[in-house]
Amino acid sequence: MSVISTHVLIVGAGPIGLALATDLGSRGVDCRVVERLESLDVSDPKIMHVSVRTMEFCRRLGISQAVRHWGFPEEHPQDTAFVTSMTGHELARINVPSIADTPPSPFSPEETTHCPQNWFDPILRERAAAYSSVRFEYGKELIGYDQDDNGVEARLRDVVDGAEETIHAQYLVACDGYHSTVRPTFGVSMTGRQRVDYSVNILFRSGALRGAQPFADALRYVLIGPEGTWGTLWSVDGRDVWRLTVYGTDGAGINALDPDDAIDRLGLPGLRYEILSVTRWTRRALVAERMQDRRVFLAGDSAHVTPPNGGLGMNTGFADAMNLGWKLAAVLEGWADAGLLDTYETERMPVVQFAVDEAMRNYTRITEDTTLDGLDADTDEGERIREELGSRLRAENVKAWRPVGVHLGYVYSSSAIVADASPQQSESEESEEYEPSTIPGVRAPHAWLRDGRSTLDLFGAGYALLTFGADRDNIAEFLRAAALHSVPVEVHDLTDQGFASLYQRRLVLVRPDGHVAWRGDEFTDVNLLVDSLRGVRSSGDCSPR
Structure with missing residues (x-):
């Protein structure tokens, strides 16, 4: 008979796997986190937005202050500005106070905050690792598993030397993203839109950008030319690190995109910068047909892939982990029946679908009907076009920024x-x-x-x-x-x-x-x-x- 190596095997050491490990660790549950990559240094911070609900979970896990005060300038506005270029016209602005000026919420002891993934993940990882019941193993990939009434037999392989081992766990949770190695074994498909668009993230450093653009500081600039909405520019650290995301309908065009040309498109001639990373990816809107197969569960992007618009992806996955963690602990501690675990999928599936649909609405709000001839013309007609577009963009998007109803x-x-x-x-x-x-x-x-x-x-x-x-x-x-x-x-x-x-x-x-x-x-x-x-x-x- 196999020796039980761990109660819960978590596949994937991204933010959702870390959230689940931290929650289980806080409850004294033995868990093992395996990750096929040898390290998870985040060179492309895909996550920027930590919702108010996730911050409430972080509060319970003891890390909300670290997440909120990681180093972003607390006086920096968190506005969204719609602009024709970084030296062109400002069409509209959605004002969001700085951290220092954010008034207390009547609904929560916490507040939505800006915390990029390259700061957020290490905070979570450090907290999870503080629990003696949590063990991390990097450079180990899952190559298969079997399950029965006694548990899950998972087969792992070392990515360096190819050595294999078998781990016996009571439960397995896949937090390994869209390209999950676990989900195909479920025999389920993902429904929705396999391609919303093709995109490329360009992370770069430029200490001169803030002084070169004429607008008031913002956290995010939505870039709209006569050809329509073509990208977003984030101030990652509030100082000199930026992320430009370029949208495209042509995958070949995105693959051939020159990052320098994309930065030149910002309209800042002579800007000095250093490119840190370039990531090409596909925007998707998908939900798995199921999130549970007996003792095996899907959480985060392995179960649902959400356009990043509105910051619903990681935050939805975080809530998956918080829903599942206490239920696993209750069953393992013996006071709950295994039937409690069946409520995970029942409860989360409608919430997940709503989040994906809301993210698609957010994407549409900033991209639909923005292709306008004469948008950047310095004429009376150009001014009229800009005023009408700006008014519509603000009216349609103000509801999408910090949507308290969606998160709470x-x-x-x-x-x-x-x-x-x-x-x-x-x-x-x-x-x-x-x-x-x-x-x-x-x-x-x-x-x-x-x-x-x-x-x-x-x-x-x-x-x-x-x-x-x-x-x-x-x-x-x-x-x-x-x-x-x-x-x-x-x-x-x-x-x-x-x-x-x-x-x-x-x-x-x-x-x-x-x-x-x-x-x-x-x-x-x-x-x-x-x-x-x-x-x-x-x-x-x-x-x-």
């Missing part, structure tokens, strides 16, 4: 969520809209406690039961039922905190991932409710009263 408003529905009679929320295309609620399945709302913590700081380890003047004997009955199965529940009496109306019921039960599992004014069938929390399927009624 998604809803889970599964057997691990006990619905009540309230009308169920659904994601809205009005992405800036968000209304806090405790309808089962939503993210439990933030409020500041008197001791300076957020309500979100109460969630994470196990279930959190928030009480607002409920009957103590009734609560004790539920706690006894939970204790019979070792279900971890921590009670927080918030009667005197002044925000009972925000939580809407006398009892609100919050899962370790911060989503509401159940709410009511009193417990009814406590045994049935505990079974739901444990992932045990039953046909009874534990609806709240």
Whole structure:
């Protein structure tokens, strides 16, 4: 019989694999992270945008301050500017305050932040490596696996010497991206758009660029010529590192693109710069048909590939990891049934599809109907064209930048969520809209406690039961039922905190991932409710009263 080498084998040491490893490490779960590359120094930071929800997860993992204050100038505006060139006309601007000037959010103790992948990944990796239960192995590729009721037998190969080994794990999670070695074994395809466009990222250093362009500083410049939207320019570090992304419909043209010609197209003659990396890639919008095959799971880009517009890709994958991590831990610790793991796909698939669709809407908002003759003409007609385009771009895109509703408003529905009679929320295309609620399945709302913590700081380890003047004997009955199965529940009496109306019921039960599992004014069938929390399927009624 094989010796269990690890409880969870994670394939891929990118941000999603790191997020899952950190979450499992924080729960004391033994896990092993294997990565086929010998190192993951990020020369092309594809990730720039860390959403407010991901920052809340980072807060629980103990790294939100490091992510927020990694070194980007805190007075630098985080605007998006639409320009005809870097010395041409500014068409529109979406103002986003600097880190220093960002007002406190009424909805979260955290805020969306700019943290490029070459800073974000090392912060996560250092945090994960701090847990003794987490082990990293680079230069190891997965070449196959088999699974049965006892676990997963994974075959690994050393990329340098070709040596092979077999690892026995209870569960395997593929976080190895679009070109996953695990997903093909599922026998599922990815549906959606295999090609939205072809693109090239050009990372370069230029200390002169900020002083050469006439506009106020921005975090991102969307470049629109008479031929339409052709690229975006990001200020990566707020100083002298930039990333230019060029869009193209012709793959051969993108492959033949001269990076120097692309930088010249910015309209800054004589600009001194150093090219650091060039990456050619395909923009896709795809979702796998399934995210789970018994003991094997897909997370991040192995399960869904999202256009980067709006920063939904990594942030959606991060939420995959946070949904799956506590469930794996609960089953491995023995207090949850394996049925709890089946809720991962059920809960995440609708959210993932919505994120991909929203990213496509974001892409369309900056590219559609932008091909206009005379756009850069210094005439009255040119001015009219620019004013009309700028007005439309601002109106259509202001909702897409920091879309709080998309990041905080998604809803889970599964057997691990006990619905009540309230009308169920659904994601809205009005992405800036968000209304806090405790309808089962939503993210439990933030409020500041008197001791300076957020309500979100109460969630994470196990279930959190928030009480607002409920009957103590009734609560004790539920706690006894939970204790019979070792279900971890921590009670927080918030009667005197002044925000009972925000939580809407006398009892609100919050899962370790911060989503509401159940709410009511009193417990009814406590045994049935505990079974739901444990992932045990039953046909009874534990609806709240």
